[in-house]
Amino acid sequence: MALTQSHIDIEVDDLQNAYDKAVAEGGPVRHHPPRDYAPYRSSVLRHPKQPLVAVHGGDPETVELAGPVFGVTDITEIDNDLTRQHRGEPIGERMTVSGRLLDRDGRPVRGQLVEVWQANAAGRYAHLREQHPAPLDPNFTGVGRTLTDDQGRYTFTTIKPGPYPWGNHTNAWRPAHIHFSVFGTAFTQRLVTQMYFPSDPLFAYDPILRSVTDAAARNRLIATYQHDLSAPGFSLGYAWDIVLDGPSATWIEEGR
Amino acid sequence: MTERLLPTPSHTIGPFYGHALPFPGGPDVAPQGHPDTITLHGYVFDGAGAPIPDALLDFWQAAPDGSLTGAPGSMRRDPSTGGFLGRNGTDFTGFGRVATDADGHYALHTLPPGNAGLPYISVCVFARGLVHHLFTRAYLADGADPLLDSLPAERRATLIAAEGANRTYRFDIRLQGEGETVFLEFQ
Numbered sequence: 001m002a003l004t005q006s007h008i009d010i011e012v013d014d015l016q017n018a019y020d021k022a023v024a025e026g027g028p029v030r031h032h033p034p035r036d037y038a039p040y041r042s043s044v045l046r047h048p049k050q051p052l053v054a055v056h057g058g059d060p061e062t063v064e065l066a067g068p069v070f071g072v073t074d075i076t077e078i079d080n081d082l083t084r085q086h087r088g089e090p091i092g093e094r095m096t097v098s099g100r101l102l103d104r105d106g107r108p109v110r111g112q113l114v115e116v117w118q119a120n121a122a123g124r125y126a127h128l129r130e131q132h133p134a135p136l137d138p139n140f141t142g143v144g145r146t147l148t149d150d151q152g153r154y155t156f157t158t159i160k161p162g163p164y165p166w167g168n169h170t171n172a173w174r175p176a177h178i179h180f181s182v183f184g185t186a187f188t189q190r191l192v193t194q195m196y197f198p199s200d201p202l203f204a205y206d207p208i209l210r211s212v213t214d215a216a217a218r219n220r221l222i223a224t225y226q227h228d229l230s231a232p233g234f235s236l237g238y239a240w241d242i243v244l245d246g247p248s249a250t251w252i253e254e255g256r
Numbered sequence: 257m258t259e260r261l262l263p264t265p266s267h268t269i270g271p272f273y274g275h276a277l278p279f280p281g282g283p284d285v286a287p288q289g290h291p292d293t294i295t296l297h298g299y300v301f302d303g304a305g306a307p308i309p310d311a312l313l314d315f316w317q318a319a320p321d322g323s324l325t326g327a328p329g330s331m332r333r334d335p336s337t338g339g340f341l342g343r344n345g346t347d348f349t350g351f352g353r354v355a356t357d358a359d360g361h362y363a364l365h366t367l368p369p370g371n372a373g374l375p376y377i378s379v380c381v382f383a384r385g386l387v388h389h390l391f392t393r394a395y396l397a398d399g400a401d402p403l404l405d406s407l408p409a410e411r412r413a414t415l416i417a418a419e420g421a422n423r424t425y426r427f428d429i430r431l432q433g434e435g436e437t438v439f440l441e442f443q
Contacts, residue, residue: 046384072328074330
């Protein structure tokens with residue numbers, strides 16, 4: 001039997017209600033999605049069932065306290081402009097996405113690599129295994145890289161990605177989003193996440209977004225339209241800050 | 257420190273990162289032709305024992321001299337074409353990135369880590385279906401170690417790479433089920 005959206009909606013709602021009830025009763029707020037989020041079917045066979053094993057911060061020899069280093073040779077000048085990587089202009093709504101990479105103490109994370117990838121304006125990735133029958137754009141691959149500056153700021157110029165269908169269940173559609181991969185100053189700060197756009201009608205139907213069961217945490221994945229960031233006659237501006245988790249902030253002060 | 261910001265939630269890498277994150281030379285952490293080069297390789301399996309062809313692994317380790325400072329130059333770019341230049345062939349950066357192939361197999365070419373204690377390579381696992389990445393360690397030797405010693409024998413074994421011919425080390429990663437790899441949480 002084909003799995004419909006209403007099947008998924010019931011599962012999503014049950015998990016949402018269970019989480020909300022647990023928090024109302026004093027349970028912990030969960031900033032990250034649970035690994036075993038069944039409505040996202042691909043997670044079922046891909047989450048560990050054993051508890052994670054704690055590595056305590058008391059060991060200053062832990063390799064993960066340090067992390068990879070990236071420099072100016074790891075990016076080119078136009079890597080953060082996804083609209084300039086081909087001969088012609090890509091189709092779509094041109095936009096500027098900018099924000100800061102911060103640690104949980106609000107300190108800028110400087111000189112770190114931020115990578116993005118996304119579908120084109122028609123909702124298609126430049127990936128052969130993607131079968132969505134929407135056009136590829138010869139002038140858009142959808143990959144960008146940059147290093148954060150001294151204030152931890154990153155900026156990308158790109159085009160707004162389209163929503164697209166996927167195989168989780170019948171009539172499954174992903175809200176428009178940009179994938180982000182970021183590094184911090186310790187390996188333990190590594191993060192892969194996704195940025196969404198305000199007021200997308202698909203939010204409620206997407207089990208990947210809904211896997212973040214905490215509503216406030218989910219809202220932190222949504223960029224803000226910011227008129228000051230719009231470039232006159234050129235692009236619309238979206239602001240999105242990224243806050244890295246992990247224990248490394250305090251470790252680094254002690255260990256380095 | 258007064259303000260505590262709330263973290264940005266983690267999300268899956270999805271199936272379509274292949275045109276974005278892997279880069280030429282990603283698996284080649286060891287300088288070209290270095291006589292001490294070792295190969296860490298294996299398969300990534302799901303809970304049904306099926307190999308995962310859309311996993312991405314980041315590796316981080318100490319340099320042979322024990323240094324943890326790292327070095328830039330893992331993914332050097334060509335400023336004229338915008339393409340990847342790859343590594344410069346001589347510097348050791350400590351960082352590697354490998355996507356599993358169509359068989360769910362990966363191979364990392366690197367130098368033996370010189371960290372204090374048992375040598376290990378830190379691994380970060382991403383895949384479609386993983387909403388939060390997983391950390392683990394590939395130990396290149398068995399022996400006294402605070403983390404390993406805290407584990408029951410059968411779980412401990414999942415963190416120890418098996419030495420093979422030609423300076424290879426086999427390290428399979430099982431996300432779930434029998435022989436599930438020990439995954440780590442840093443506190």
